[in-house]
């Protein structure tokens with residue numbers, strides 16, 4: 002069973018890998034595939050953090066946690082502004098890689114802060130509480146939110162997935178997303194959106 006740090010770090014490494022696939026390629030088709038993958042993964046990761054991790058900062062880390070959550074949400078907002086532009090672009094566009102690079106410079110800074118500062122502080126707060134396994138439990142919830150949305154638009158996601166486009170997911174109010182999750186039993190690991 003993984004901890005919340007492990008789950009988050011794994012996502013970060015994947016995002017960096019997809020980024021590298023895009024910027025190190027001159028093949029438009031390859032860039033398009035990994036561009037889509039990057040976009041969905043980043044959207045899923047961001048929503049899962051906003052739903053599970055940042056509220057935990059506030060719950061377990063007092064005023065410091067509240068400050069961290071606000072700071073991280075503001076950084077997500079900046080990244081999403083770039084992602085909105087990037088996901089509408091084609092690798093054939095002259096600014097495609099440049100747009101991705103400016104997104105990544107903000108994201109890389111954000112990832113470093115999360116890994117060096119925010120998440121270790123959360124783990125520390127979790128382990129000092131009475132609730133053993135809280136980090137693993139959080140990792141499970143984190144994984145569940147990610148299972149909720151397809152990794153990309155694909156027919157196998159079902160006819161009526163809750164979010165058919167990445168923008169649908171990114172612009173949905175977080176309260177609305179939280180409501181959808183409340184319709185699943187706590188122990189569900191991979192709800193299939195198409196069978197709800």
Ligand SMILES: [Fe+2]
Nearest residue numbers: 050073111115
């Ligand atoms: Fe984040």
Ligand SMILES: [Fe+2]
Nearest residue numbers: 009050112115
């Ligand atoms: Fe993150």
